Amino acid sequence: MTTNKLRDLVLQAVRLAISRVLESHPNELICGFALLTDDDLRSLGYAACTYEGLGDDAGGSVRFEPVDWQYCDGQEIFDEARAALAELADSNPDHRDHVDKAFVVLVAALEMAKAEGTLPHESYCTPISTDPNEHLDELEDQAILRLNGPAVHKARRIAIGIDLPDHR
Amino acid sequence: MLARLIATVAALLLACASPQAQAHVRAPERVSVSFVDLARADALENTPPAKSETNPKTAPPARATSENLASGKNAALSHWRVCKNWSPEPKCTSTFGVTGYQKEAGNLYQAVARFYRPGTGRFLSQDPWEGDVKNPASLNPYIYGYGNPGSFIDPDGRCPIPSLCAYGFARNDEERLGALRSFANSDPTTGRVVGVGARLAGPVIAANTARLAIEGDPAARTRVSEFVGAAGEFIKQRLTTLATQGAAELVRQDVVTLGTGIGESYAEAETAGDRGDYVGQGMAGFDTAAQVAAAVPAAGAPVLLRMGRGNVARVQVPGTKPTQLAEAPDGSVGVRFYDVDGEAGIGQIEHPLAQPSRHGDFHGPWREVPDDNFSWKAYLERESGSTAPAGMPDPHAHHVLQKRGRPGVQRDLVLEGQDLLQRRAGIDPVYGLENLVWAPNRVAGQHSTETLRRVVGKVRELDSANATPQDFLKALEVLGKEAADRR
Numbered sequence: 308m309t310t311n312k313l314r315d316l317v318l319q320a321v322r323l324a325i326s327r328v329l330e331s332h333p334n335e336l337i338c339g340f341a342l343l344t345d346d347d348l349r350s351l352g353y354a355a356c357t358y359e360g361l362g363d364d365a366g367g368s369v370r371f372e373p374v375d376w377q378y379c380d381g382q383e384i385f386d387e388a389r390a391a392l393a394e395l396a397d398s399n400p401d402h403r404d405h406v407d408k409a410f411v412v413l414v415a416a417l418e419m420a421k422a423e424g425t426l427p428h429e430s431y432c433t434p435i436s437t438d439p440n441e442h443l444d445e446l447e448d449q450a451i452l453r454l455n456g457p458a459v460h461k462a463r464r465i466a467i468g469i470d471l472p473d474h475r
Numbered sequence: 476m477l478a479r480l481i482a483t484v485a486a487l488l489l490a491c492a493s494p495q496a497q498a499h500v501r502a503p504e505r506v507s508v509s510f511v512d513l514a515r516a517d518a519l520e521n522t523p524p525a526k527s528e529t530n531p532k533t534a535p536p537a538r539a540t541s542e543n544l545a546s547g548k549n550a551a552l553s554h555w556r557v558c559k560n561w562s563p564e565p566k567c568t569s570t571f572g573v574t575g576y577q578k579e580a581g582n583l584y585q586a587v588a589r590f591y592r593p594g595t596g597r598f599l600s601q602d603p604w605e606g607d608v609k610n611p612a613s614l615n616p617y618i619y620g621y622g623n624p625g626s627f628i629d630p631d632g633r634c635p636i637p638s639l640c641a642y643g644f645a646r647n648d649e650e651r652l653g654a655l656r657s658f659a660n661s662d663p664t665t666g667r668v669v670g671v672g673a674r675l676a677g678p679v680i681a682a683n684t685a686r687l688a689i690e691g692d693p694a695a696r697t698r699v700s701e702f703v704g705a706a707g708e709f710i711k712q713r714l715t716t717l718a719t720q721g722a723a724e725l726v727r728q729d730v731v732t733l734g735t736g737i738g739e740s741y742a743e744a745e746t747a748g749d750r751g752d753y754v755g756q757g758m759a760g761f762d763t764a765a766q767v768a769a770a771v772p773a774a775g776a777p778v779l780l781r782m783g784r785g786n787v788a789r790v791q792v793p794g795t796k797p798t799q800l801a802e803a804p805d806g807s808v809g810v811r812f813y814d815v816d817g818e819a820g821i822g823q824i825e826h827p828l829a830q831p832s833r834h835g836d837f838h839g840p841w842r843e844v845p846d847d848n849f850s851w852k853a854y855l856e857r858e859s860g861s862t863a864p865a866g867m868p869d870p871h872a873h874h875v876l877q878k879r880g881r882p883g884v885q886r887d888l889v890l891e892g893q894d895l896l897q898r899r900a901g902i903d904p905v906y907g908l909e910n911l912v913w914a915p916n917r918v919a920g921q922h923s924t925e926t927l928r929r930v931v932g933k934v935r936e937l938d939s940a941n942a943t944p945q946d947f948l949k950a951l952e953v954l955g956k957e958a959a960d961r962r
């Protein structure tokens with residue numbers, strides 16, 4: 308299993324997942340998409356949200372908290388990619404190395420999904436660990452900046468209480 | 476005064492003598508606080524001695540003299556008076572106390588599982604470990620280090636262990652540094668500096684004790700052994716230097732080099748030393764303790780030694796009278812105070828043998844801890860002997876009460892729940908198998924804030940109902956099963 312192969316599998320799964328969400332919720336606009344994994348970077352799934360689905364919460368912290376998003380049907384879409392991810396983990400005795408490399412692959416897949424228009428350009432997207440250690444926190448923070456730009460990165464940090472609003 | 480100061484510094488140097496200790500000081504990413512401390516060495520050296528308030532309760536007592544000692548009218552400090560009435564302004568700004576804990580809230584020190592109150596030798600809350608009936612001192616849920624801080628430290632507020640064990644078993648540089656700080660200079664009971672006898676005899680005592688605790692961990696055994704070897708050689712060197720070059724210069728250099736590393740305790744000792752009212756206390760042992768004990772009063776200050784019962788008769792301090800306090804019920808506590816004033820009751824171990832509210836399923840502080848290569852999957856497989864159930868979609872090692880939670884509101888909830896699990900049920904919420912199960916990761920609601928609220932709510936409910944540890948365990952089991960079955 309190569310990282311390129313894994314990236315392609317993840318990208319394909321993202322496409323299918325977006326299709327699934329839009330099929331289930333026609334006429335809604337996706338505003339968030341996240342790849343869900345764990346600290347070991349072995350598991351893989353997704354969660355998505357739409358402006359309509361979030362309703363009043365769209366302006367709050369839930370917008371940036373994928374574990375609270377409701378749209379996540381059809382997780383089996385990610386089974387093949389998940390198996391590939393686990394295989395990659397098993398083949399690398401250096402756990403931290405695997406975590407770092409695999410996380411980059413997930414970021415790359417989301418970046419491609421955005422670039423090709425599968426994910427709306429203005430949507431919030433990132434890979435996350437569902438119960439992150441400090442290292443995964445850092446990786447996620449960097450990924451958010453890369454995938455969403457500094458304005459969204461800042462907005463998210465304010466929304467979840469990491470940073471204070473800028474009152475200037 | 477100088478002799479006592481030398482004693483203190485020698486103790487500190489002893490602890491910092493090992494190759495490992497040197498390595499820690501050089502490791503910038505791990506010991507940045509230490510570097511800050513060391514950077515303040517000049518400031519410390521140039522700062523004039525702190526002046527105490529004029530309030531009679533905090534003002535320093537009369538200077539100790541040999542006449543006082545000989546007459547039995549001890550105008551200097553007794554152990555008790557030191558605790559109660561005298562707290563000089565520390566000159567050192569280090570936030571690390573004598574125990575190796577870091578000051579956090581007010582004058583409290585964060586001891587991981589609990590808060591520690593300096594100067595009292597007590598934690599603010601009870602030990603999650605219920606103790607061992609064969610060691611009555613361990614049954615006191617509040618006391619620090621079995622009431623024997625000369626030989627024991629408590630790295631995370633859960634279980635006292637011999638100082639050298641703490642070093643050998645430390646999981647990272649930060650913990651090793653904490654152990655060294657504590658070992659170098661610890662007397663949490665008084666908040667003052669431990670006598671030199673403790674520090675010189677310490678390695679021998681602790682190494683013997685350590686042997687019992689390091690079985691099964693060859694790496695720890697090696698580390699302990701190296702440390703003891705280095706410390707022994709170091710003591711020899713320092714004592715030789717002391718004898719040949721004189722004390723003043725040695726002390727001056729040592730203060731500049733290392734003085735700040737041990738934080739307030741050293742600063743207090745220095746202040747006390749300046750006043751000549753230093754009270755030495757140590758876990759005395761063997762002939763070294765006798766020599767030290769004899770040296771301290773000769774310099775004009777009282778001495779209070781703590782020692783094994785067997786040594787009381789052997790150690791004779793001129794002009795003093797040994798007092799052996801009450802025996803423990805089963806006679807197993809071999810540590811008592813030896814009080815030059817003969818004031819019975821000083822430092823007696825308060826020891827409730829029955830603490831019905833205490834319980835626990837404590838794992839001990841030295842479980843394997845994540846390093847860069849730590850994998851929760853591997854950990855759960857190894858510790859539980861199980862693998863992810865076949866057919867479970869997207870399995871992962873799942874913390875029923877999340878181990879950290881997502882940034883934001885989840886973090887506060889997790890901390891609250893973890894505190895309750897730890898305090899009320901003695902469950903280690905991060906590494907304890909009671910809180911770990913195989914469960915699908917990607918299913919809706921598995922890690923949601925709502926689910927977390929429910930878990931923490933359940934723990935709160937049990938806490939309010941004064942539930943037993945078994946109730947907590949049962950609740951975790953039920954919640955764990957829910958998580959495993961969630962689709």
